[in-house]
Every structure is written in C-alpha cells, then in structure tokens.
Amino acid sequence: MLYFFLSYARGSDDTYVRNFFTDLCVEVRLLAGLRESDEVGFLDNESIEPGDVWAATLVDALSRCRSFLPLCSPRFFLSEPCGREWAIFDSRIRLHEQVHRTRPSTLIPLRWLPSKLMPEFAARLQYFVEPQLDGQQPNPGIRQLMRLTRNRDDYLEFVTRLATRIVDAAHSDPLQDGPRDLDWHNVPSAFPLPADLPALRPPPPVVNSHPVASSANRVHFVVSAPTSEAAGQPPVGRNDVSYYGAEPADWAPYRPHSPEPIVAYAAKVAFRADLESRVIPVEKLDETLAEARDNNQVVVILVDAWSTRIPRNREILREYDERAERPAAVMIPVNSADDESHRNSMALADSVRETFPGNWNQREDSRFRWRVLDLSNFEPELQTVLAESRNRIFADPVIRRPLPPATAERPILEGP
Known part of the structure; x- marks a missing residue:
C-alpha cells in the first residue's frame, strides 16, 4: 500500500x-x-x-x-x-x-x-x-x-x-x-495558469544618471549545446536531433510542447525581471564571467546534459566548476517527454557529475538546477535563480563601479 x-x-x-x-x-x-x-x-x-x-x-x-x-x-x-x-x-x-x-x-x-x-x-x-x-x-x-x-x-x-x-x-x-x-x-492542470509571458523584445532603456545602473541590469545566458549536426555524431551520438538547430543557441529542449529555443524563453523571464539579456556561446564563458564581475552582472549557464560529452565543452565547464568561487548559476533542462534522454539518464547523470563535481556535491546551492523537467518548472526556477544571483551580487561589500572618463574634471573642494 x-x-x-x-x-x-x-x-x-x-x-x-x-x-x-x-x-x-x-x-x-x-x-x-x-x-x-x-x-x-x-x-x-x-x-x-x-x-x-x-x-x-x-x-x-x-x-x-x-x-x-x-x-x-x-x-x-x-x-x-x-x-x-x-x-x-x-x-x-x-x-x-x-x-x-x-x-x-x-x-x-x-x-x-x-x-x-x-x-x-x-x-x-x-x-x-x-x-x-x-x-x-x-x-x-x-x-x-x-x-x-x-x-x-x-x-x-x-x-x-x-x-x-x-x-x-x-x-x-x-x-x-x-x-x-x-x-x-x-492532463490539464487543476490550477489556472498565469498569463502568457510578453512577446520577446528588448526591454526599454533605463533612464538613470548613474552609469552602473544600466550595466548591472544585464544577464548573460551562456549556452552549452551541440548543433543538430554534432548531436547526431559521436561523441554525442543522439538518434533524435530534433531538439537542435544550426547553432547551439537554437537548442529547444522542451519540444514539441514548447517549440522555441530555450534562450527565447529565458529572455522573456529576464525581461519580466527588468533585465537585458545576451546569449553567449560556451567558448566565451571566461571573458563573459570577467565582464559580469566588473559590472555586477548575472551569468546563467544553460547546459544540455548531452553536451557534456563534447570534449571542448566538458573542459570549459569543468574548469569553471574547479574555481574556488563559482559566480554563475547552472541550469540543466531535461525534457520529461524526451524518451531517449530518459533511457540514457544514468549515463547522462554520470557525465554531468563528472563535469560539475563541485556543484554536484553542493546541490543544496539553489543556483545549480539539475533536471529541470519542463517549461512550467523552468520559468519559475529561472526567476528564482535571477533573484538570488542579483541578491548575492549586491550583498557583496565590494561593488565594482566603472571609473569616470579620463577627461572628467576633478572635483575641487573650496574652503570658506
């Protein structure tokens, strides 16, 4: 029973x-x-x-x-x-x-x-x-x-x-x-669903005299995924390549129920959080982290578990995981309707664990999201990730601010 x-x-x-x-x-x-x-x-x-x-x-x-x-x-x-x-x-x-x-x-x-x-x-x-x-x-x-x-x-x-x-x-x-x-x-949900997300579009410009405000309102979505051509060949070796496209950013893990690329849904969630978003290939992870660090920006790494079989992707992600401080969030969508991924779930879990041993051993950290099973989970989990990432940035007592232009006049304190 x-x-x-x-x-x-x-x-x-x-x-x-x-x-x-x-x-x-x-x-x-x-x-x-x-x-x-x-x-x-x-x-x-x-x-x-x-x-x-x-x-x-x-x-x-x-x-x-x-x-x-x-x-x-x-x-x-x-x-x-x-x-x-x-x-x-x-x-x-x-x-x-x-x-x-x-x-x-x-x-x-x-x-x-x-x-x-x-x-x-x-x-x-x-x-x-x-x-x-x-x-x-x-x-x-x-x-x-x-x-x-x-x-x-x-x-x-x-x-x-x-x-x-x-x-x-x-x-x-x-x-x-x-x-x-x-x-x-x-099966229809017993709960009334929230209104659809707004159409994908860039957020309106932020009017603020302080230069840090505009640069801090940005999230970088770093994508680790194969192209459709690479997905069907070793070392990835997928039979069903319908989740991929000509570029890694075309990866759409929740097809056929949610056909858009995952970065499109991510950008909509970022927009609702008043964040400008950029899509970055995993090869530029290091320079993206450096830019984000200098400008108080958020980085979210979107990882296809199958991509951890690609030696170059695996190396980049493993080097990130080995950092003493891991400033980015990691989200790993796995479609609950993807039968091939579920048949290979143990092997994929092993590959993710070997790629992210540090994150894997600290899975209580809410910024490491393994097996986000469908879009209805992805959207609220990304909202939480963005909020917690921003809170961590601004809880840091050392907030980096851009230097004034070299031509700016130096302030002069005039005495009485």
Whole structure:
C-alpha cells in the first residue's frame, strides 16, 4: 500500500522537503506496523529510480496512493506539474463521491509557506494546520516550523498527528485505484495558469544618471549545446536531433510542447525581471564571467546534459566548476517527454557529475538546477535563480563601479 503522495514545487528549500518526507515515512511505518524497508510514501526525487520513465512512474503513484498531500506555497500554485498531480488525484475523489455519496478525507492540504496566490477552490479547503508558534504570525508554515531548533518538539508532534491522519484515512475509507494509462502530458492542470509571458523584445532603456545602473541590469545566458549536426555524431551520438538547430543557441529542449529555443524563453523571464539579456556561446564563458564581475552582472549557464560529452565543452565547464568561487548559476533542462534522454539518464547523470563535481556535491546551492523537467518548472526556477544571483551580487561589500572618463574634471573642494 502506498499511503501518501507528497506533492511540492521544486525550489531552494528541497532539503527541508526531503527531511519532512523522511520523518513522515518513519511515523507512518510505525503507526501502520510496517517494516523499515516498506515503501509508504512517494516523493518524485526520492522514489523515482534512474532510468524509470518519469511520467509513467508519477501516474502510477497517483493512481494508487491512499492520500494526497500538497505542500502549498506561492510557487506551488504556479506549477503546472503540481496542478496535474492535483487533477489526477482529484478525479479519483470525484469518482468516489459519485459511487459512495461521501467525500473522503484523503486530500490533505499542508501549508508549507503562507501564500495568497492560490485558486479559489484551494483557499476554501480545510488545511491540516501546523501548531501556532510563540511570538510569530498565525500559521507560519511547516518550513518555518522545521527551520528553528526551538520548534523541534512542536514539529515532531505535528508529524505524528499527520501520520495518524494518513493511516486512519487509508483504512477507513479507501479510494479505488485510478487508471494507470493516462498520458501525463495531456492532463490539464487543476490550477489556472498565469498569463502568457510578453512577446520577446528588448526591454526599454533605463533612464538613470548613474552609469552602473544600466550595466548591472544585464544577464548573460551562456549556452552549452551541440548543433543538430554534432548531436547526431559521436561523441554525442543522439538518434533524435530534433531538439537542435544550426547553432547551439537554437537548442529547444522542451519540444514539441514548447517549440522555441530555450534562450527565447529565458529572455522573456529576464525581461519580466527588468533585465537585458545576451546569449553567449560556451567558448566565451571566461571573458563573459570577467565582464559580469566588473559590472555586477548575472551569468546563467544553460547546459544540455548531452553536451557534456563534447570534449571542448566538458573542459570549459569543468574548469569553471574547479574555481574556488563559482559566480554563475547552472541550469540543466531535461525534457520529461524526451524518451531517449530518459533511457540514457544514468549515463547522462554520470557525465554531468563528472563535469560539475563541485556543484554536484553542493546541490543544496539553489543556483545549480539539475533536471529541470519542463517549461512550467523552468520559468519559475529561472526567476528564482535571477533573484538570488542579483541578491548575492549586491550583498557583496565590494561593488565594482566603472571609473569616470579620463577627461572628467576633478572635483575641487573650496574652503570658506
């Protein structure tokens, strides 16, 4: 029996989510009288083994789990995959209502972070509430409960109450299993999607007398991807080269559902963040990092996992990873609908790990994003990456500013 499915939006707090999942599994096993090795919960990055067909594994878990636990947060209700997960489980609840004329208590919303960005139907739900913390706002969310050591007893009590609810729901009014042959990509999200991004266009000029303002409002997207010709030959050796074009910047990892090159979507996200964007080939990574350092600019390296098989790309990226300070963010899109990539997932993961050993060992750093599975995840994750990168730049006590022109008059302090 799969007692629960934990649904969440990926982000910089994934470590807290994994710890919460582990703690909850321990309590459910104890209360259900199960062995330590028994599977009781599903979390996508915990339960999907390398090489599994990602979409089919998710659908299977959603079709047989006894409870659905959404970790509600501002990002959760903007995530299309989370909306699909909710929709699949909700269809099982509605079928149960039709047959038994009662609504089961198997959808158990949890407040991960307080959010005002939620659909009306979700706002009306009865949440499984975390304890009130002394001196804090009501309902601070599970994440805040976990972050502070002084809340440890309250947190453990909360996990036990939740595990009891999960076990009781699984045995008192079990749901019928759902269909396991659903096409994940054709399941409509239960959440209303945000308005489409604005058309790709350069941002308006920034009017500011200070020269650092315009130069700092820039992000460089450095692309490591093969051309379509190189992708079909060793050492890349892909059979399906439809994701590539005549130039590395033509790489469109989310085809056919999202046909534009990834840099086009990235530029739209940058535009919404009031950033001018430039697309740079990976061969110019070093000089781009130098320019960005001198002008307080952001660098995001967009990496096709297959490109880490190309010796020159691998060398450039490995040299970057070996730096004592790694100032750029790294995002590695992997299309959940790309069967060839999923069949080769273990080999690709090994290649990425060998190319980025430093980043790989520090994956809690939110600026290293491995396996961004579709566009609905890519856009909010890039928004987070851009915000965190800019925050790090301006948190640096030494902000580099351009020198005044050599012909500028020197100021003269006149005395009384």
